[in-house]
Amino acid sequence: MKMTDIIAKKRDGGTLSDAEITFFINGVANGSIPDYQGAALLMAIYLKKMKPRETTCLTRCMMESGDQIDLSAIPGIKVDKHSTGGVGDKTTLVVTPLVAACGIPVAKMSGKGLGHTGGTVDKLEAFKGIRTVLNQKDFIKQVKKIGMAISGQSGNLVPADQQLYALRDVTATVDNHSLIAASIMSKKLASGTDVIVLDVKVGNGGFNPNVTTARKLAKTMIRIGQQMDRQTVAVISRMDQPLGRAVGNSLEVIEAIETLKGNGPKDLVDLSLELGTQMLLLSGKFSNKTAAKKMLQQRLRSGAALKMFAKFIKAQGGDTSGIKDYQKFPGAKYTLEVIAPTSGWIIDLTARTIGLASMQLGAGRQKKSDPIDLGAGIYLHKKIGEKVKAGTPLATLYSNKKEPLKDVAEFVLTAWSIGTKKRKPEKVVVEIL
Numbered sequence: 401m402k403m404t405d406i407i408a409k410k411r412d413g414g415t416l417s418d419a420e421i422t423f424f425i426n427g428v429a430n431g432s433i434p435d436y437q438g439a440a441l442l443m444a445i446y447l448k449k450m451k452p453r454e455t456t457c458l459t460r461c462m463m464e465s466g467d468q469i470d471l472s473a474i475p476g477i478k479v480d481k482h483s484t485g486g487v488g489d490k491t492t493l494v495v496t497p498l499v500a501a502c503g504i505p506v507a508k509m510s511g512k513g514l515g516h517t518g519g520t521v522d523k524l525e526a527f528k529g530i531r532t533v534l535n536q537k538d539f540i541k542q543v544k545k546i547g548m549a550i551s552g553q554s555g556n557l558v559p560a561d562q563q564l565y566a567l568r569d570v571t572a573t574v575d576n577h578s579l580i581a582a583s584i585m586s587k588k589l590a591s592g593t594d595v596i597v598l599d600v601k602v603g604n605g606g607f608n609p610n611v612t613t614a615r616k617l618a619k620t621m622i623r624i625g626q627q628m629d630r631q632t633v634a635v636i637s638r639m640d641q642p643l644g645r646a647v648g649n650s651l652e653v654i655e656a657i658e659t660l661k662g663n664g665p666k667d668l669v670d671l672s673l674e675l676g677t678q679m680l681l682l683s684g685k686f687s688n689k690t691a692a693k694k695m696l697q698q699r700l701r702s703g704a705a706l707k708m709f710a711k712f713i714k715a716q717g718g719d720t721s722g723i724k725d726y727q728k729f730p731g732a733k734y735t736l737e738v739i740a741p742t743s744g745w746i747i748d749l750t751a752r753t754i755g756l757a758s759m760q761l762g763a764g765r766q767k768k769s770d771p772i773d774l775g776a777g778i779y780l781h782k783k784i785g786e787k788v789k790a791g792t793p794l795a796t797l798y799s800n801k802k803e804p805l806k807d808v809a810e811f812v813l814t815a816w817s818i819g820t821k822k823r824k825p826e827k828v829v830v831e832i833l
């Protein structure tokens with residue numbers, strides 16, 4: 401088989417056979433296919449698309465390109481959630497202890513942030529001493545012992561995705577449904593949980609500009625999950641404006657802890673409860689949505705979810721003193737307020753601009769190898785539907801570098817639109833598939 405023939409076939413709109421997809425993925429994983437040929441095929445896939453059968457085969461080959469975690473030693477149905485990526489999305493830090501506090505084992509593989517979107521592994525780094533990558537044995541042991549674990553990719557999990565994602569990132573081919581679905585689902589399937597709840601974002605802060613495309617991506621991933629015998633549900637949620645008020649690693653950890661203490665912003669609480677409800681329903685222990693949601697609310701009110709969070713941080717070696725004293729988290733030497741130029745109502749707040757600005761302050765990375773500033777980020781004082789007075793702060797910028805602050809303040813100001821009439825923010829949960 402020749403790679404040039406496979407590229408030409410897809411370039412001309414053909415359908416790749418299972419053998420051709422297997423040849424491509426094996427070659428990517430073992431390094432025998434050079435980047436320029438991998439990139440050429442990715443662009444051909446991007447332009448000519450893949451049929452559902454090709455996407456499923458691509459996912460399976462990627463999943464089989466490395467280790468697959470066997471969680472069968474943990475009793476019960478193991479649940480996982482995954483977000484397609486957004487700005488200020490700290491739901492994993494809230495939902496996972498919440499669900500685990502209901503007695504459902506949560507075995508969560510998480511990633512690092514890339515571009516304007518954040519990642520859970522980076523947020524966890526705000527806890528001094530924490531191990532964010534557990535080996536398989538420790539991962540299973542911890543879920544069995546305390547009921548939950550969160551780990552970054554360890555060992556050789558889906559090596560083909562690591563190569564392909566890096567290539568997609570530099571060849572403008574990230575944004576294709578088959579490639580996104582295969583990338584996400586191969587990792588979720590290889591990480592061994594029985595059921596998967598997907599949080600598919602819609603809006604400028606994520607990959608899907610509108611509900612139609614979000615629905616299409618969600619359906620593709622659900623179909624792949626079902627074909628691989630994993631029950632999969634998708635929650636489509638809004639990412640037009642950032643989730644909550646905090647964007648940036650330490651700031652988001654503090655907001656997640658406040659949420660677990662019962663003081664969370666409404667959009668974050670609503671989305672966390674919906675994702676948690678779907679996880680409980682898929683666990684098989686609940687058949688009634690109202691009962692599942694009630695239990696989550698009770699676990700939040702009683703402090704059981706916060707207790708579970710502290711247990712999890714401690715089990716992974718992290719310093720839990722930050723849960724009481726936020727000064728323990730990495731901070732920022734410099735701050736700058738972004739001031740409202742006019743009075744009125746916030747009618748728009750572009751998540752993407754906030755995400756990009758936060759990255760410029762040091763909170764995110766352009767390349768996977770870039771270092772990040774855990775103390776950097778943006779706290780939003782005003783979101784859609786709120787009233788603002790000229791001369792008062794719209795946001796506070798945080799950074800450990802002084803230089804970017806002024807430019808970022810100018811850029812970030814373009815994120816807000818101020819109008820004369822109140823616009824009610826839309827509900828964060830759009831639909832469940």
Ligand code: URA
Pocket residue numbers: 484485574579580581583584
């Ligand atoms: N998240 C992933 O893991 N992969 C993608 O392609 C997009 C989002």
